[in-house]
Amino acid sequence: MLRKIMVTAAMLAAFGHAYAAVDVNTANEAALRGIKGIGPAKAKAILEERDAHGPYKDTADLSKRVKGMGGHTVERLQAEGLAVGPAGAAAGAQAAAPAQGKAATATAAAANAAGTQKSGAAVVVKK
Template sequence: MLKKMLSALLAFWFMAAVAAVDVNKADQATLEGVKGIGPGLSTRLLDERKKSPYKDWDDLIGRVKGVGEGNAQRFSDAGLTVNGASYGAATKPTKVTVPSSSAKASAAGK
């Protein structure tokens, strides 16, 4: 019986620890519960959110001093989301390399 209760408690704690916190919905205390976000940053996040909700991670990074790509990734790993989306490769454009016209011409001549 004790093992079952302990297992249930650990499962609940684990679920709470990885629960997503949406920056557009969270209050100050909830934001400060995300590892790395303290009172100063949570205040800046809320002040900017009062102007308008964050559209995406790029919007948040551009508007809030102290949040760059590195911090965005750390906050996302700790459970912070913007409109339900975590920060990651999906939010970054992929770089496509297109051969120049001279490279195409030399390849065609071979």
């Protein structure tokens, strides 16, 4: 039982970053640097552009205004939890729901592989 709890906790910790979207219009430097793929220089460039010209309207606006932030880069950062505005944060929360299902599936698979289930029955997780 303890082993099952430990496996579940480890899986939730691993997928925890997918549940929180960071809004580029309200985030500070530390929050931006928390996104995989954004370092100190990129976070500084994002903040300086936002301070100089106001909030970003959408991902296309972010791509145009910040050097080195092309469309593919912004898409990758969105997958890591970057959002543009309240609508982007809501989309990030919806995108986290499938990740939660994957975490449950991975946790069940890990529990089956470890042989921690006492009944010996297979765990079926519906998506």
